[in-house]
Amino acid sequence: MNYFASQLGWGRVEFNPFITGTMIIGLMFGAYMAETLRGGINAIPKGQIEAARAYGLSGFTLFWRITRPLMLRYALPSLGNNWLVLLKTTALVSLIGLHDLVGLANLAAKSKHAPFLFYSAAALGFLILTTLSLLVLNWLKRRYSLGFAPRSM
Known part of the structure; x- marks a missing residue:
């Protein structure tokens, strides 16, 4: 980047690491999540939406009471993975x-010449965060699967 900036006569370009990391990860996973939610909406049977419209639900009520719960039910595994x-x-x-x-x-x-200790602590931190995330995701899965019979293969 600094090569191109010097060619344009701008001098050295510095970026804040936090803002740069947040923007890159946000843009990348924002696209993933948007595609996941789009797939969840497309998975909703059209009859559900037609029935809600025939019942006379407004656009907001249709989304909040019908589309959102069904979309989350279909998209939750992919959202959890993302x-x-x-x-x-x-x-x-x-x-x-x-x-x-x-x-x-x-x-x-x-600094302390003890890589195993500190990398193990970092790994334990990620393990704790992942375990807590999986517990929440399993709770959400049960919550959004209420009233649906499990499919047998």
């Missing part, structure tokens, strides 16, 4: 200089 990948992707922001869990473990491991 969330877990996002959680683990945040470790990559240490490569651009942002001090996250992995970046701090790397600094501590270099």
Whole structure:
């Protein structure tokens, strides 16, 4: 980037690591999540929407009472997967200089010459966050599957 900036006569361009990391991860996973929700909406049987319109529901009520719960039911597995990948992707922001869990473990491991201890603590932190996320996702799955019989293969 600095090569192109110098060719344009701008001088050196500096970016805040937090804003850069947030923008990159936000844009990338925003697209993933939008596609997941679009797929969830497309998975809703058209008869459900037609019945709600025939019943006379307004657009907002139709979305809030019919589309949103059904969409989340269909999209929840993919949303959970995207969330877990996002959680683990945040470790990559240490490569651009942002001090996250992995970046701090790397600094501590270099200063104390005990990499196993600090990387194990970072791994334990990610394990705890992932486990808590899975518990919440399983609760949401049960919540949005109420009234639906499980499919047998």
